[in-house]
Amino acid sequence: MQLCVGxxxxxxxxxxxxxEINRIWDSVESGGHILIAAPRRVGKTSVMYKIYDEPRDGYVVAFVDVESADNEHEFWHKLFNTLTSETFISQTHxxxxxLVTSLRELAGKVKKVSTSGIEFGDGETLDYAAAFEKFVTELQIDKKLIIMxxxxxxxxxxxxxxxxxxxAESFLRTARSLRQNPKILEKVTFIYAGSIGLEGVVARIGATKSINDLNSIKIPPLVFEDAFVFTxxxxxEIEEDDEAITYLLEKIEWLIPFYIQLIIQETNKEMLxxxxxxxxxxxxxAHKNHFEHWKSKLKEAFEPTGYNFAKEILNVMSDKHTIKSSAITNLISxxxxxxxxxxxxxHTLVYDGYINNNDDPKTYRFNSPILRMWWYNNVAN
Ligand SMILES: Nc1ncnc2c1ncn2[C@@H]1O[C@H](COP(=O)(O)OP(=O)(O)OP(=O)(O)O)[C@@H](O)[C@H]1O
Ligand SMILES: [Mg+2]
Incomplete structure (x- = not known):
């Protein structure tokens, strides 16, 4: 195993x-569209790349990261760019x-992704959904295309x-109807993922229905035994023994591969x-960039009052280790x-991996003691 941090x-x-990977493939094979659900840094993108790098027979996989898409136009631009890019086309070879021939032909036809739709070479301009349907319908594919x-x-x-x-609501509705469109369903499977919970985002705009067709597959932290062998x-190249590894894992507690990698890297090859x-x-x-996003994402997600409320829950918890639901109720007032x-x-704090109430429904605590310490030092004080 080679170290990889970030x-x-x-x-x-x-x-x-x-x-997890078999669960995803089984769901793809039974025809479902998928939402890979896991908090930040749990390993979603790595799992997606494993599927991309080693697809099962009968599948071709495209991967598109839409984090920087600020509007609907940029989203479709990224998607069409990926599907018509030489990098993607040549790897399907x-x-x-x-499929390569068909993709090249289609790539030649897509003239421009504009703010109002897709311009095709024959002068036709279609809205994004219709253009996507046309693209998929004309695609000569004897395999199924997975778009991640x-x-x-x-x-x-x-x-x-x-x-x-x-x-956003109409964008989500369009995405759903494309997923349900029989012409598309026959040839394409969508796998979505993201570091902020899609459920939380759609719930905030009352659009939960628009994703209720997705089969949600969770990526959990590692179980202790697996984390032990991984460590x-x-x-x-580092001297270790069972006791030291156990101590390390007990300290990390929330056993996502990232924290194990990070701490091992920071030992600087010193004996454990x-x-x-x-x-x-x-x-x-001390590595701000590994943790700062836990704070900044909350600031982006909520209105200022909501953000201050969330921050105060985490501040209290970072100091006292836990917070009772009754104390949360007081903070609401x-x-x-x-x-x-x-x-x-x-709910978003739970879903996005900040906190849990697994031991007792009325008591919340940080998932990760490491994040708790960071929060205590850098946000609460
Ligand atoms: N399967 C794995 N094997 C080894 N390391 C892993 C694995 N999955 C995740 N990691 C570790 O966790 C880090 C984050 O992984 P990855 O980017 O896949 O997570 P993510 O869930 O997509 O994160 P984000 O929510 O920030 O997008 C990696 O840099 C690596 O240190
Ligand atoms: Mg990721």
Whole structure:
């Protein structure tokens, strides 16, 4: 195993996630469209790339990251660009030559992705949905095309922010009807993922129905035994023993591969001991870029009052380790928030991987003690 901290883990760097990957493939094979659901940094994009790099027979996979799409036009621009890009077309060569020819032909026909739709070479301009349908209908494919859309929820959130809530609703409705369109369904499967929960974003604009056809597949943290073997594999050049690895994993607690990679990297190849692990955690916490997004994403997601409410819950929890639902209720009154909106915010904190109430429904705590420490040092104080 090679260390990989922050980038997508591919090839030698990828620790097997067979259960999740098989679940995704099984769902694809039974004809469903999928939402890969997991909080930030759990390993969604790495799982998607594994599917992209090693597709099952009968499938061709396209990957598009739409995080920077600020409006509907940019979303479609990215999607059409990917499907007509030479990088994508030439990689499909290893599966089917017919598809390459067909994609090249279609790429030649798509003249321009404009703000009002897609201009085709024959002078026809169609709106995005109709153009996508035309594209797929004309595509000569004897395999099924999987279109993986990473950071889909971020694109929806951007549309809400830079265009309007109504535009986002109609965008989501269009995406749903395309997924249900028999001509498309026959040839294309969509897999969405994203670091902010799509459920939370659509719930905030009352559009939950627009994604209720998606089969949600969770990527959980590693279980202790798996994390143990993973850590040992990462410590190729580092002296370790069972006790030190156990200590490390108990400290990390929320066993996502990222935190294990980060702390191992920060030990700087020193032998694993309680002292070197504690030192590595302290150094890791100084890397602002590994943690800052946990704060900035909340600021983007909520109105100022909602953000202050969420921040205060996390501030209290970072200090006291837990917070009771009764204390959260007091904070709702203090911030003068509508009860349903406040409930949705707490739900987002759970869904997006900040907190859980697994041990007791009335008590919330951080998933990750590492994030708790960072929050305590950098946000709460
Ligand atoms: N299967 C894996 N094997 C090894 N390391 C992994 C694996 N999955 C995730 N990681 C670690 O976690 C980091 C984040 O992975 P990845 O980018 O796939 O997560 P993500 O869920 O897409 O994150 P984000 O929510 O920020 O988009 C990687 O840089 C790597 O350190
Ligand atoms: Mg990702």
């Amino acid at each position: 980038q997508v883990a591919r090839a030698e760097q990828f620790w097997p996630r067979d259960t 290893r599966y089917t030559a017919k 859309v990473d950071e889909f929820a971020q694109a929806v959130e951007n549309i809400i922010k830079y265009q309007s809530k109504e535009k 040992r594999a990462l410590c190729k 001991t309680r002292e070197s692990i504690d030192r590595a955690i302290t150094t890791a916490l 203090k911030h003068n928030l509508d009860h349903d909106i406040a409930k949705e915010i707490v």
